[in-house]
Amino acid sequence: MLNALTVDVEDWYMTNGLDIDPSEWHKYEDRVVRNTTRLLGLFDSYSVKGTFFILGCVAEKHPELVRDIAERGHEIGSHGYWHRLVTSQTLEQFRQDVRSSKEILERLAGRRVELYRAPSWSISRARYDALKILAEEGFACDSSMQPFQTPLSGISGAPKTPFSPVLDGEPLGIREFPPTVAELAGISMPFSGGFYLRAVPYPMVKWALNRVNRTRPGMIYIHPWEIDPAQPRAKTSAFIRTIQYYGLNGTEGKLKRLFRDFSFRPLGEIINGESFPPHRLYSPGAG
Numbered sequence: 001m002l003n004a005l006t007v008d009v010e011d012w013y014m015t016n017g018l019d020i021d022p023s024e025w026h027k028y029e030d031r032v033v034r035n036t037t038r039l040l041g042l043f044d045s046y047s048v049k050g051t052f053f054i055l056g057c058v059a060e061k062h063p064e065l066v067r068d069i070a071e072r073g074h075e076i077g078s079h080g081y082w083h084r085l086v087t088s089q090t091l092e093q094f095r096q097d098v099r100s101s102k103e104i105l106e107r108l109a110g111r112r113v114e115l116y117r118a119p120s121w122s123i124s125r126a127r128y129d130a131l132k133i134l135a136e137e138g139f140a141c142d143s144s145m146q147p148f149q150t151p152l153s154g155i156s157g158a159p160k161t162p163f164s165p166v167l168d169g170e171p172l173g174i175r176e177f178p179p180t181v182a183e184l185a186g187i188s189m190p191f192s193g194g195f196y197l198r199a200v201p202y203p204m205v206k207w208a209l210n211r212v213n214r215t216r217p218g219m220i221y222i223h224p225w226e227i228d229p230a231q232p233r234a235k236t237s238a239f240i241r242t243i244q245y246y247g248l249n250g251t252e253g254k255l256k257r258l259f260r261d262f263s264f265r266p267l268g269e270i271i272n273g274e275s276f277p278p279h280r281l282y283s284p285g286a287g
Ligand SMILES: [Zn+2]
Pocket: 008, 010, 079, 083, 118, 119, 120
C-alpha cells in the first residue's frame, strides 16, 4: 500500500496560531529555505517523492526554492498566497488568493498546479463554496477538510475517506483527500501530521497507519519549521505554544522511521485515475 507524503511550505512565523500580520513578517528571521532544503535532502536520501503545497508569498520571495523542489522530482501544490484562513476571506478574496498563488507556482515550476491545501484546514462548514471556486480556478483535488473538530479547525462528522464533493446538489468536479485519521472504537485518532505526528509516540503512529493501510492509502503532512527545534519562540498563549513547539526534536527521527516502514508517493500519484464516491455537502442555510 502506498501513502501520500505532503509538505506545507511556510515559515515558522506565518502559522495562523501565532496570528502575526503579514505586514509584520519582515521583522522575523527567514528560515523556510534552510528548513525546506533540509527536508529535500532527507527525502533524497530515502528516495522519497512528495507533494509540496507552497505559499505564493514564499514562492515569490524564494523562486529558487520552488525550482529546486520541482527539479528534484516532487509535485507542486498551492497552499494559497498569504496563509489567510479561508473562513476569514470573502469568496472573491479567496479566488484572488488561490489564483495568484497558482499563477506564480506554475510559472516557476513550468507545469500545471492542480492540488490545493488550505491554511489550517480552514475549508469548514461556513466555506464549502470555496470548493466551487477551486474547481473553477482549475484545481483537480483539494486536501483541506479535517474530519474532526478542534478549537482551531476541522469539521466534526466530515468524511474520513476521499470523496467527490456535491454542494447543494451540484457535483463540483473536484476531489477531496482529507487528512488521515485512524478509527479506534468509533473515535477518530489523529496521528498523521503536524502537532499530532509530533505528540503521538512512533509505535502508535506506525500502528495507526498500518491500520489505515488495511483498506486505503493514508497521508502524512509536515511543515519545514517542524524539523527546526532552534526556531525563535514567539510570544503566544500556552495552548498555541504547545501546538507549535511540542516535540520539534523528534520530527526528523519519526520521518526517517516512516520512510523505512512505509512507501510514499506524491498525492497526485495516489489519486491518479481514482474516482471517489460522491458526498453531499450543504451550504449554511441551504438544504
Ligand atoms: Zn499552513
